Amino acid sequence: MVNVKTCIAGIFLFVFVLFVCGISYAELLVDDFNKNTNLLGGRTSVYQQAPSRALAIQSPTEHYGDSGNALMIKYDKKAEGGPYNQGGWCGYYTILKKGETYFDASSYKAITFWVKGAEGAENFKVGLADRHWDQVGDSVKSEEIGKYLPSGGVTKEWQKATIPLDVFFLDFKELGSISVCFELDCFPGGAGKGTIYIDDLKLE
Amino acid sequence: MLKKVVFLSIVINIVILAQLVLAETAKIMDLPPLPEGTVLFEEEKMFGYRGRLGGFALPPSKIGIIFDLKVFYEGGEPEFLPESLDESQSKPELKIKSIKIMYKKETKDLSFCGAYIILLADLRKCQTLTFMIKGKDGGEVFEIGANDTISNKREDAVYLGSVYRYLPNGITKDWQMVKIPLSDFYGPDMSKIYSLVFEFTEAGKGTFWIDQIRFHTEAMVDRESEIKGKGYLLLDDFDHSLVNLLGNKTNAYKRLPSECAYELSAEEKYSGQKSLKLTFDKKGSGWCGYYTLLNQIDGDYYDLTLYKSVSFMVKGKEGSETFEIGMADKNWSIIGDSLKAGPVEKYLPGGVTKEWQEVNIPLKNFGALDLIEMSSFVINFYKSSKGVIYIDDLKFYRKTEEDVLKEWDQGG
Numbered sequence: 001m002v003n004v005k006t007c008i009a010g011i012f013l014f015v016f017v018l019f020v021c022g023i024s025y026a027e028l029l030v031d032d033f034n035k036n037t038n039l040l041g042g043r044t045s046v047y048q049q050a051p052s053r054a055l056a057i058q059s060p061t062e063h064y065g066d067s068g069n070a071l072m073i074k075y076d077k078k079a080e081g082g083p084y085n086q087g088g089w090c091g092y093y094t095i096l097k098k099g100e101t102y103f104d105a106s107s108y109k110a111i112t113f114w115v116k117g118a119e120g121a122e123n124f125k126v127g128l129a130d131r132h133w134d135q136v137g138d139s140v141k142s143e144e145i146g147k148y149l150p151s152g153g154v155t156k157e158w159q160k161a162t163i164p165l166d167v168f169f170l171d172f173k174e175l176g177s178i179s180v181c182f183e184l185d186c187f188p189g190g191a192g193k194g195t196i197y198i199d200d201l202k203l204e
Numbered sequence: 205m206l207k208k209v210v211f212l213s214i215v216i217n218i219v220i221l222a223q224l225v226l227a228e229t230a231k232i233m234d235l236p237p238l239p240e241g242t243v244l245f246e247e248e249k250m251f252g253y254r255g256r257l258g259g260f261a262l263p264p265s266k267i268g269i270i271f272d273l274k275v276f277y278e279g280g281e282p283e284f285l286p287e288s289l290d291e292s293q294s295k296p297e298l299k300i301k302s303i304k305i306m307y308k309k310e311t312k313d314l315s316f317c318g319a320y321i322i323l324l325a326d327l328r329k330c331q332t333l334t335f336m337i338k339g340k341d342g343g344e345v346f347e348i349g350a351n352d353t354i355s356n357k358r359e360d361a362v363y364l365g366s367v368y369r370y371l372p373n374g375i376t377k378d379w380q381m382v383k384i385p386l387s388d389f390y391g392p393d394m395s396k397i398y399s400l401v402f403e404f405t406e407a408g409k410g411t412f413w414i415d416q417i418r419f420h421t422e423a424m425v426d427r428e429s430e431i432k433g434k435g436y437l438l439l440d441d442f443d444h445s446l447v448n449l450l451g452n453k454t455n456a457y458k459r460l461p462s463e464c465a466y467e468l469s470a471e472e473k474y475s476g477q478k479s480l481k482l483t484f485d486k487k488g489s490g491w492c493g494y495y496t497l498l499n500q501i502d503g504d505y506y507d508l509t510l511y512k513s514v515s516f517m518v519k520g521k522e523g524s525e526t527f528e529i530g531m532a533d534k535n536w537s538i539i540g541d542s543l544k545a546g547p548v549e550k551y552l553p554g555g556v557t558k559e560w561q562e563v564n565i566p567l568k569n570f571g572a573l574d575l576i577e578m579s580s581f582v583i584n585f586y587k588s589s590k591g592v593i594y595i596d597d598l599k600f601y602r603k604t605e606e607d608v609l610k611e612w613d614q615g616g
Contacts, residue, residue, distance in 0.1 A: 036428030041331045041387050045507045045576055055612050057510075057605055074612055095504075098387060101328065101394070 028108065028203045030178070031094055033058050033071040038201075040103070042095035046073075047179075049088035051081040054182065056092045064114040064158045064199035071198045075124075077182040079190030087190060091127070093139075093179040094201065102131050102174035108203040111163045111178060115145070117154040118195035123186040126161075127179035128168045134176030140168045141181055154196065162204075230419045231283045235325035242353055242396050252398065254324045257303060261317035264310045265404070269319040272304035277336040277379050277415040302415035307346075309404040318403035320351075321417070327394045332424040333384045335417045337367075339375040344410035345444055348384065349401035352392035361401045362391040364451045366444035375412055385425045388451050390500040406444065437511070437600040439581065440496060442468050443476040448598075450506070452497035456482070462490035464585060474517040474560045474596035483592050484527075486585040493527070493584040495542075496598065505534050505577035508567065510608060511600045514581060515564040518548070520556040521592035529563070530582035531570045537579035544584065545569040556593065564601075 031038040036058075038044055046054040052075075059072040073092050082088030096103035111126060123146070127139030146153040148161045165172060180198065184190045232255055238244075244252075259267035282301070305319050345368065349361035368374055370382045386394065400417075431437045440448040446468065448454050456464040462485065469481035482494050498506035514531070526549065530542030549555045551563045567575065581598065603611075 035423065035426040036432075037423060037426065039423060041385060041423040043504055043507070046509070047576065055509075055608065057608060098328070098394070099390065099503075 026204065030096070030201045030203060031071075032200055033063075033069045033198070038094045038096075040096060041098065042177075044092070044094040046090065046092050048090040049082055051078045052076060052088035052090040052182070054090035054092060059197060062116070062197045068199075070114075072195060073180060073198065074195045075182040076193045077184070077187060077191055079184070079187075086184060089182075089184075091124075091179050091181040093127075093177045095177050097134070097176045102134075102176055104173050105165070105175045105203055106172045108165060108172070110165055110204050111161075111202070112204050113161055113201040114158045114199045115149070115154060115161050116156060116158045116197050118156070118197075120153075120155045122154045122194040122196045123182075123192065124196065125181045125183050125186060126163050127177075127181045128165075128170060129176045129179070130170040130172070131174040131176060133170070139177065139179050139181070140170055141183060142167055144186055158199075228421050230330070231281075232321070232323060232325075232417055232419075233283060235323065235327065235419060236329070238324055238326055238353065238396055244353060245357065248353070248356065248398070252322045252324060254322060256322040257319070258322070259317070259319045262313075262315045264308075264312060265315040265317035266306075266308040267317040267319055267404075268304075268306040270304050271301040272413060273301050275304065275338075275413045276302040277338075280336065280416040283417070302413040303417075304411065304413050305402060306409075306411045307344075307404045308409035309407050311407045316403070318346075318401055320399040320401045322399045323397050325397050327386060327397050327419065329421055330386055330394075330419040331422060332420040333386055333400075333418070334420065334424065335382050336379045336415045337371075337375055337382055338379045338413055339377060340411040342374065342376045344375045344412045345406050345408070346402045346404050347445060349403060350389045350392050351398045351401060352394075353396040353398050355392060356398040361399075361403070362389055363401075363403065363447065364388040364390075365447045365449070368441075368444045369449055369451065379415075383424050385423065386419075390451070390503055431602060435602055436515075437602065438597065439498070439600060440480070440598045441476050442480040442596055442598075443478050444468075448496050450498065452500055454494070454496040456492070456494050458492040459490040461487040462492040462585070464492035464494060466494050469594070472519065472594040474519075476596075479517075479594045479596040481592060481594055482583065484585045485590045486588055488588050491584070491586075493530075493582055495532075495580045495582045497580050498578045499537075499580075505537075505579055508575045508578045508600060510603055511567060511575070512603045512607065513564050513566045513601045514599070515562060515601060516598045517560050517562055517596040518552075518556055519558060519560045519594050521558070521594075523555070523557045525556045525591040525593045526585075526587050526589065527593070528584050528586050529565060530584050531567070531573060531578065532580045532582065533574040534577040534579055535574065542580065542582045542584070543571045543573055545571075547586070560596070 029039055046056045048054050055074040057072055058069040060069050063070040075090055077090055078087035080087050123144055125141040127141050129139040133139050142163050148163045149159045257269045259269045261267040307317055309317055347363045347366055349363035351361045370384055438449055446454055456466040458464050464484045467481050468478045470478050473479045484492055486492055526547055528544045528547045530544045532542040536542050545565050551565055552561055
C-alpha cells in the first residue's frame with residue numbers, strides 16, 4: 001500500500017523543483033551598474049549626433065537599494081541643427097549580443113528597471129533592437145516612459161518601470177541591445193535637457 | 205510501486221534542473237558538449253577527447269605537457285581528466301594533479317612549439333576562464349589561444365595575446381590566478397571550442413604548472429574599473445606580443461617606394477623589457493607608418509569619451525627624427541586614413557632626441573573625432589627622411605568624473 005504522506009511529500013517536492021526551475025528563468029539582471037560592462041559582459045555607452053549630446057556615468061550617491069551604483073544619464077536633446085535640422089539625436093545603449101551571437105530573450109515577458117529624475121518630469125523612450133534593427137544601427141521604440149510607470153511620469157522618487165516585450169514587434173530569439181532614447185517627440189518643441197538615474201535593469 | 209514512481213520523478217526533476225542551469229563555475233569535464241551535428245573529421249573524433257593534453261613543435265624547439273602529482277595548487281579541488289587516471293587502477297586515483305608544461309623555444313628556421321588541452325565544449329554560457337599558474341623560475345611567457353572546430357582543421361588558433369596581458373607582473377614562483385574574459389577570444393565560434401592553446405613565441409625555455417582550470421558564467425573582469433583606479437589605459441607596453449594589450453592588431457603600413465618595418469626590440473626600452481622599434485624610409489612619394497587598433501577588425505569600436513589625452517615615450521636613434529601622430533574613428537577607419545594632431549615637434553619643442561621623452565597630446569587636438577567609436581592610433585612618417593625611432597608605454601589618460609561633469613556643464 002502506498003504511503004499517502006510520502007506521496008504528498010513527493011508531489012510537493014516535484015512542484016518545488018518545477019517552481020525553482022521557473023524562478024531560474026523568470027528573471028535576468030542585465031545590469032546593476034556596478035561594473036563598466038553589463039552583467040552579460042556586453043559593452044555600454046552613449047550614442048549621440050551633434051548638436052544633441054548625452055553623458056552616462058555611474059553614480060555612487062544615487063542608487064536603488066542599500067548600496068552600489070546607479071546609472072546617471074545626462075541628456076541635452078536639441079530641436080534644431082544637425083542632420084535634416086532635427087537637432088541630432090542622443091541616448092544610451094547596452095549590448096546583449098556576444099559577437100555575432102544574438103541574445104535569446106524568448107522566455108522573458110518584460111524589460112524592467114528602476115528610474116528617477118533629478119528634477120522630475122524627465123522623459124524618454126526605451127528602444128530594443130533585434131538582429132535586423134541592430135544591423136541598421138537603430139531600434140524599435142516604446143511609448144514614452146510615463147506609460148510604464150505607476151505614477152504616469154518620471155519623478156524625483158524611484159519607480160519601477162515595466163515595459164512588456166510585446167509592445168515591440170521584434171524577433172525576441174535574437175536581441176542585440178536595449179537603449180534609452182531621448183526622442184524628439186518626448187519634449188515640447190523637440191528639445192529637452194535633464195538628468196535621469198536608472199538601476200537594476202532586468203528582463204523578467 | 206507508486207512510491208518508486210514519485211521518487212523517480214523527483215530524481216528526474218532534479219537532474220533536469222541541474223542540466224538546465226549551468227553551474228556558475230564548471231570544471232572542464234562539466235562543460236556542455238558541442239552542439240549536435242558539429243562536424244568533426246574522423247581523426248578529430250578518434251584523436252580528440254575532452255581533457256586530452258597535447259603538444260606541437262618544429263625542432264629544434266621542444267615541448268612537453270604532462271600531469272604532475274608533485275606540484276599542485278593546495279586548497280583547490282581535484283578534477284579527474286581522462287588521462288590523469290592511473291592506468292593500473294580501475295578507479296580514478298584520488299590525488300590532486302596539476303598540468304606541467306615544459307618548453308624550449310628556438311627562433312632558428314621558423315621553429316615553433318606549443319601545447320593544448322582539448323575541450324570539445326560549448327562555451328556560450330560562460331563568460332570567464334580562470335586557472336592557477338606558477339613557474340619554476342618565474343618569467344615564463346606564452347600566448348593564449350583557442351581553436352574552434354573550424355580553425356582546428358586549418359591549425360590556425362585565435363590568439364588573444366601574452367599571459368602578461370592578464371598577469372601584468374608576469375608568472376612568478378608562487379601560484380597566481382589568471383582571469384580571462386572569454387569575450388577576448390574574438391573570432392572563434394564559442395559554441396564549438398575544440399581546444400585551449402598555449403603557444404611559445406618568445407625565445408627561451410621554461411617550466412610552469414597550471415591547475416584549477418574553471419569556466420564561470422559570471423563576468424569576473426572589469427577592465428574599466430581597473431583603468432579608473434590607475435587613471436589610464438595602457439594600450440601597449442611593447443614587451444611581449446605583437447597584439448596590443450586590448451588584444452588587437454598592430455602593424456606597419458606602407459606604399460612603395462616608402463617603407464616602414466616594426467618589431468619589438470630589446471635594444472632600447474623605457475620600461476619593461478622591450479620597446480617598439482620603427483625603421484622608416486619615407487621617400488618623396490608613397491607613404492608609411494604604424495598603427496595599433498582600439499577595436500577588433502569587424503568588432504565594436506572603442507569608447508574614448510571618458511579619456512582626455514594620449515601619451516607615449518619616444519626616442520630616436522640619432523635624434524631629430526620626425527613624424528606626425530594620428531587617430532581614426534569609425535569613419536576615418538572606413539576610408540583608411542586618420543586625423544592628425546600635428547608633427548611631434550608641436551608636443552616636444554626640442555624635437556625627438558636620443559633620450560626618452562614623453563609626448564602627451566590632448567584628444568581634442570585631433571579635431572572632430574567621434575570619441576564614442578574609436579578605431580586606431582597612428583604614427584605617420586610624412587617628411588622625406590630615413591631613420592629609427594623607439595616608442596614605449598602608449599597610454600590614454602582618463603578624465604576624472606569631476607572633469608567630465610565640468611565639461612558637460614560647460615557644454616563640451
